[in-house]
Amino acid sequence: MKTTIQTWTPDAWRSLPAAQQPVYRDDAAVEAVLAELRELPPLVVPEEVDHLHALLAEAAEGRRFLLQGGDCAEAFADCRGSIIQNKLRVLLQMSVLITHGGRTGVIHLGRIAGQYAKPRSGDTERIDGKEVPVYRGDIINGLDPSQREPDPRRLLEAYHRAAATLNHLRALVDGGFADLHHPEHWDLSWSREDAGHYLETLDQVRNSLAFVQRLGGLPEHLRTGELFTSHEALHLPFETAMTRFVPESGRHYNLGAHFLWIGERTRQLEGAHLEYIRGLANPIGLKVGASMTPESLRKVLAKLDPGRRPGRLTLITRFGAGRAEAALPGLIEAARSEGHPVLWSCDPMHGNGRTAAGGLKTRAFGDILQELQEVAALHRACGSRMGAVHFELTGEPVTECTGGVEGLDEAGLQRAYRSGCDPRLNRSQSLEMAFLIAQMIR
Ligand code: PEP
Ligand code: MN
Numbered sequence: 001m002k003t004t005i006q007t008w009t010p011d012a013w014r015s016l017p018a019a020q021q022p023v024y025r026d027d028a029a030v031e032a033v034l035a036e037l038r039e040l041p042p043l044v045v046p047e048e049v050d051h052l053h054a055l056l057a058e059a060a061e062g063r064r065f066l067l068q069g070g071d072c073a074e075a076f077a078d079c080r081g082s083i084i085q086n087k088l089r090v091l092l093q094m095s096v097l098i099t100h101g102g103r104t105g106v107i108h109l110g111r112i113a114g115q116y117a118k119p120r121s122g123d124t125e126r127i128d129g130k131e132v133p134v135y136r137g138d139i140i141n142g143l144d145p146s147q148r149e150p151d152p153r154r155l156l157e158a159y160h161r162a163a164a165t166l167n168h169l170r171a172l173v174d175g176g177f178a179d180l181h182h183p184e185h186w187d188l189s190w191s192r193e194d195a196g197h198y199l200e201t202l203d204q205v206r207n208s209l210a211f212v213q214r215l216g217g218l219p220e221h222l223r224t225g226e227l228f229t230s231h232e233a234l235h236l237p238f239e240t241a242m243t244r245f246v247p248e249s250g251r252h253y254n255l256g257a258h259f260l261w262i263g264e265r266t267r268q269l270e271g272a273h274l275e276y277i278r279g280l281a282n283p284i285g286l287k288v289g290a291s292m293t294p295e296s297l298r299k300v301l302a303k304l305d306p307g308r309r310p311g312r313l314t315l316i317t318r319f320g321a322g323r324a325e326a327a328l329p330g331l332i333e334a335a336r337s338e339g340h341p342v343l344w345s346c347d348p349m350h351g352n353g354r355t356a357a358g359g360l361k362t363r364a365f366g367d368i369l370q371e372l373q374e375v376a377a378l379h380r381a382c383g384s385r386m387g388a389v390h391f392e393l394t395g396e397p398v399t400e401c402t403g404g405v406e407g408l409d410e411a412g413l414q415r416a417y418r419s420g421c422d423p424r425l426n427r428s429q430s431l432e433m434a435f436l437i438a439q440m441i442r
Helices: 027-039 048-059 081-102 153-174 191-213 236-241 272-278 296-302 324-337 363-379 408-416 427-440
Strands: 064-070 107-109 123-126 130-133 227-232 243-246 249-252 259-262 284-288 315-317 343-346 387-392
Touching: 027 153, 027 236, 027 343, 048 064, 048 107, 048 284, 048 324, 048 343, 048 408, 064 343, 081 107, 081 153, 081 191, 107 236, 123 387, 153 236, 153 387, 191 324, 191 427, 236 243, 236 272, 259 315, 272 296, 284 296, 296 324, 343 363, 363 387, 363 427, 387 427
Parallel strands: 064 107, 064 387, 107 227, 227 259, 259 284, 284 315, 315 343, 343 387
Antiparallel strands: 123 130, 243 249
């Protein structure tokens, strides 16, 4: 049965095919956990969600820039003060560099406090000669091959870890950690030689921050980096349990995060995921890969943004270096001709995966940069704007992507490869990327 927005309910998706859902052994145990989740307090409030919506509308109109980033998959074990703090710090540092270079305010959106579910290309994999179910993210099963059976108790654990993460983020922001002028935030830990052509920019940024400081500091909304949360809306029973009716607005909000997106593998036009997300009052995102045609984008847009509201929908393109030119202009034209004021984001990570000689999944800094540059240029040529970027990154000194000022090569990857899923930019690579983005959008 086809539902309209009038007949939409948080459960309407259940009659449609849902890709990438775990199969649990004990349905009653899942139901008990979901019932508990439905009664637990929301993690965010509608006012914050509406505020983000308004900021994203400004970004869609060219007056702000959106920076979205964080782990591919947050690990429960990484719910730790220092790791959360380092991730917030790197996002804010990137934001200052982009603000300085692009002369535009930046919205900070973490892939954080709930990014626990992963779509996978197969159901099983071979480990040490044994066929085991794939890892689907800590909300479903464990990375260790002995923990691959989906466990419903993990749904509650995900809620509590997301709550603890968000609580710490809020405390850091309130407590002044997010104040951008602290010199310790600006220790790049690069050699002077490495920092070479970035040092001048960095000095300019430091001087600007010091100048503003002497004038009496930044206004509140600039002083502290406001941080919003996002994750992929993949596990539909969990997301439905976090969906609440808000009588004041007469709408349903997912109050497990400020922003939710649908991934490349679950965006079937008549599938459960689009049906679920279309009824939410939250601002939403959609990953768009090379297989999306202008014709199908038109249909998706009619479904997700019938009101043509700026800020409602962020299209996150992820083509791979060298592949945007064939796909992007037609999609830009489709959105424009249908009158959808979407915010265009570039995810230069997910089309650029490769397997290193040693078997590790990696991505090259040069490919990531190339896709960003190509996408920014194509938007400009089409009279559009790349108003957002989407990264997988961490504040930790991991060795998962190759390249960058520290010259990490494939042989160095195993030194500190920690991701259970896709390779992330480390802190140094993320900052270098921000310097380059700042130049790109100037
Ligand atoms: C992701 O963002 O981690 C992801 C799986 O991306 P995509 O849906 O674009 O493949
Ligand atoms: Mn990923």
